[in-house]
Amino acid sequence: MSSTAPVSETEAQCIALEDLSAFSISVLSAAGANLETASAATRAMLHGSRLGIDSHGIRLLPHYAKAIRGGRVNGRPRLDFNYRAGVVATLNAGDAHGALAAYEAMKEAISIARFNGMGAVAIQRGSHFGPAGAYAVEAARAGMIGVTFCNSDAFVRLHGGAERFHGTNPIAVAAPSGSDDPWLLDMATSSIPYNRIRLFESLGQPLPRSVASLADGEDTLDAAQAVMLAPLGGEFGFKGAGLAGLVEIFSAVLTGMKLSSEILPMEGEDMSTPRYMGAFVMAIDPAAFLDPAEFKNGMRRYLHSLRNSPTAAGETVLAPGDREWAEAARRDREGIPIDPKTELAFRDLAEAYGVPFPEGTGTP
């Protein structure tokens, strides 16, 4: 979905997916994670890396290893599903890695939906889960529409606001497309992620309009001066802020977990205190509404119409996910680009945990 090239593409060497996967699982295991945790976290990061969402890709590995080592994330959690009523459940994830909690929650939601048309699980005591789309895609692979919400530590001001109030609070929805790769919307409710500001800063380039603000809430084009993100929509940022609020209600209020403004910073000093993050996943089975073939045909017809829609000069039109799945196909062939900073961090991990560094294939 990003309109700019992946951040880490410059001066990167490429490492094969399976080598990165093995490295990540070994590191996380050595940091104290059980196999379920290490596998889930790795799978989620590689979803991000495959699709070109490098901000939520394998570069998170050193952070996750530190969180598990420090105790913020419980590498050997007990996951308790709690069924109060009907087709919904809560999952007390016991400070599990967010990816483990979210994959297990979505698996449960899919099971419930298989027999009931819909299922939802509200996750309690989770943690950073990486790319929200990873879990929505699970539902789509099972023939269902998947929805994932998660709030996160505050970076985004309100419309008219002058403090970090909401997290980038992503909305991810995936739907079977009638072909191999799902329709996949995975979007922050800010225009850009916070690390993109730091990228503009290091490149010395002006920010796009209306994406980031000074401490007094005024928007700025100067990345070095920007301290918070603006909600999606610019002048109509009340819509982006409203969507962030929607995510906040499902992720924090419905779970009894922390509001974005209360969540310990992701990159903080304290790596031992759990963050009490909530999240919400839902699966909806189209077969409960109409013949599955009719749904698939409808998706194909819609996407055909979309992809053949006239474009403005020099532009293309894409369905959500089109760019990402094409990137995934390329990276499956060529490997995952690892930027120099991440490579250094990985070499440190390799040494610290006694795990061999997966040598790549040089710059792509």
Added chain:
Amino acid sequence: MSSTAPVSETEAQCIALEDLSAFSISVLSAAGANLETASAATRAMLHGSRLGIDSHGIRLLPHYAKAIRGGRVNGRPRLDFNYRAGVVATLNAGDAHGALAAYEAMKEAISIARFNGMGAVAIQRGSHFGPAGAYAVEAARAGMIGVTFCNSDAFVRLHGGAERFHGTNPIAVAAPSGSDDPWLLDMATSSIPYNRIRLFESLGQPLPRSVASLADGEDTLDAAQAVMLAPLGGEFGFKGAGLAGLVEIFSAVLTGMKLSSEILPMEGEDMSTPRYMGAFVMAIDPAAFLDPAEFKNGMRRYLHSLRNSPTAAGETVLAPGDREWAEAARRDREGIPIDPKTELAFRDLAEAYGVPFPEGTGTP
């Protein structure tokens, strides 16, 4: 949610809600609607008018009377609920007025959710339903989170696109707020509605940036030249277009109804052919996830924090719905402003259908 003053406020006379309600029900009944249809359509329009969403308010009455009279909308429909699986249903609304279909569908979704935690109804053979928030609010009044999606005839280009592809495809979500008026997000997935362009044109004012485009898809500030809307987000319009697609999938694909690009224009010549519009409503019961008191306390805490968040100079911060509920309280006291053009149309209706025009109280 609108950042500008209500359109119809200028040179308006005010008419009391109950007088407008009686007038509307009489006109629609005389046009051929049964009481259920006339009441539902009136109630939905007055939701819009009370909350200051005049584009989806009582000004739609002449249009609805014409649609019922012409046969596009069946004023005496048979509504068939069809239960394929579990907690979801489809409603074949038999070309009913969209408001009747949506109120009945949400009522059913709430009933299902009461016993199962969640319920959803996909509406088939509906029609224009007015303000999407009206139905989401029903769930919130019942203590639940309500969600409403509806696609509509195409006005909004894709990101990079050069034709009207999606409708303004609203997303409405309401949640109990712990006080009288629900948290209420009711937003088009374009930045502005199409009739706001015509307003800028008649005022001779430049459009905001990145909200509307020429026939070749290039954005324009000239309202007279604008022929389509841009998706929410400006440079990041892939997010607005993705959200419109989400609405399209739930409203059109999941129901087997028409895509936005296939729906007969709302204001077209043909007022006798049904429009085969779909919509989707869902109710989610917080009590299925946690103690209802805990949910209410959480909402109060979140909203208190939001409303007391620091603001940029000269700005305010509002929760979704705050502006609208304040406007509703004012209009309950002062009446609904009826602009001169709508007043003329109402006087024509009064004459055509032999229903006395509800005289107002002069300009507010």
